Amino acid sequence: MPSRILLTFLPLACCLGLFFSSHSVQAENWPDWRGPNNAGISHEENLPTKWSRDENVAWKVDLPGAAGSTPVVWDDHIFLTSVDGDDLVLICLDTSGKELWKRSVGSGNRVVRGDEGNSASPSPVTDGKNVWCFFTTGDLACFDFAGKEIWKTNIQDRFGKFNIQFGLTSTPVLYDGKLYLQLIHSGGAKVIALNAETGAEVWQIKRESDATDECEHSYASPMVYDDGKLRFLLTHGADYSIAYDLENGKELWRVGGLHPPAGYDKTLRFVASPLAAPGLIVVPSAKRGILVAVKPESHGNITDKAENYFWKYETTPDVPSPLAVGDYVYLCRENGNLICLERETGKQLYEERTHRDRHRASPVFGDGKIYLSSRDGQVTVVKPGPKFEILAENKLDEEISASPAISGGRIYLRTFKALWAIGPK
Structure with missing residues (x-):
């Protein structure tokens, strides 16, 4: 049984989400930064729509430092990475907000672009038995749920020094007992697979690309596609999705x-990760680039093969990753504009303004609502469908770059100061 919930089990997951929607019974787990299906979708019901700093908050826990990593949740355990002074740490809480343990994994935090990120930007991942965490220093570790270290290694020591302007922020993906990492930077791009239980190398390959300059750098994360028939690892960066x-x-x-057809942009580095939904791969680019919807069963270099695309769209989200809900694909631009496209044709149904601030977090969906988190701490709740409607605007007044996590009838928001559990106590 694979160590993460498979796309092929979405109907079953929907049923389980309905049955276990009560926090007092059992929560749907959120095992990696984009949730149980790695696509930003929760199957829970009765999620909060409105909240503030003192309304509809189950609890708030102050954190030792800032980070843009998303917490992951399995049953009554919450894991998140953080900086603590110069230390890089993994923190385990229970769902009452009590800290169970904290482990130092490395040191040497680096703050990039003033307020854009640090060495704790990658998110942890869990399979319900162990939890894995990665930092931009290359430190990678595995712990069990009691906080015992299973193994620890440094990816730079083993696979080459990272040469990337703002740090290797890619989150590993866990699947079927293997941990996959994309190391896309100027120092020699590679994709590696490790045995998740031991950290031993399963395979590594050189990732070929004709990208140059800053385009060699990727801040995106790999994804696994599995529709029950096709299964593959999707990597994103250095001018290609492969x-x-x-x-x-x-x-x-x-x-x-x-890239834009007018010319090669030497600074067009990928940040948004692709979306691997059943029957559809949505590939973003960056800045003034395009977005393409690719057929998963493709073969070879499909760049100029129109038969391998469902559609192309003229613009892309620069940082937030795409979201697909039902018949629609949603793109949240950095400025807060929300774009709705028909999933089948790529036809734009609307582009509407939400909160005008930087949007770094990826949108998530749950209980018939789309949640968009802005950098200044506002979460805009939008009704899905072909017509734009804002349901609520919620302010915490603390900076957010981490994507939300959903479990047990709660929305977990990691700000630069604290972890907030939004929902019933």
Whole structure:
């Protein structure tokens, strides 16, 4: 049984989400930064729509430092990475907000671009038995739920020094007993698979690209696609999205042509991660680039092969990753504009303004609502569908760059100061 909930089990997950929607019974787990299906979707009901600093808050726990990493939740355990002075730490809380343990994994925090991020930007991942955490220093560790270290290594020591302007912020993806990392930077781009239980290398491959300058740098995270028939690893950066065989790292297909047609932009580095939804791969680019909807069953270099695309769209979210709900694909631009496209055709149904501030977090969906988190701490709640409607605007007045996590009828918001549990006590 794979160590993360599979896309092929979405109907079953929906049923379980309905049955276990009560926090007092059992929560739907949120095992990685984009949730149980790695696509930003929760199947729980009765999620909060409105809150403030003193309304509809189950609890708030102050954190030792800032980070942009999303917490992960499994049953009554919450895990999140943080800085603590110069230390890089993994923190475990229970769902009452009590700290169970904190472990130092490395040191040497680096703050980038003033307020844009630090060495605790990658999110942890869990399978319900162990939890894995990665930092931009290359420190990678595995702990059990009691806080016992299972293994620890440094990826730079093993696979080469990172040469990337703002730090390697990519979150590893866990699947079927393996931990996959994309190391896309100027120092020699690689994709690696590790045995999740031991940290031993399963395979590594050189990631070929003709990207130059800052375009060699990627801040996106890999994804696993699994619709029950096709299964592959999707990596994103250095001008291409590339799919690899999960077992041996063989390249299956790649898509390029993501730069503006007017010329090569040497600073177009990818930040938003692709969306791997059943039957659909949504590939963003950056800045003034495009977005493409790719057929998962593609083969070879499909950059100029129109038959391998469902559609193309003229613009892209620069940082937040795409979201697909039902018949629609949603793109949250950095300025807070929300774009709704028809999933089947890519036709734009609307582009509407939400809160005008930087949006770094990726949108999530749950209980018939889309949640958009802005940098200044406001979460705008939007009704999905072909017509734009804001349901609520909620302010915490604390900076947020982490994507929300949903579990047990609560929304967990990690700000630069604290972890907030929004919902019933």
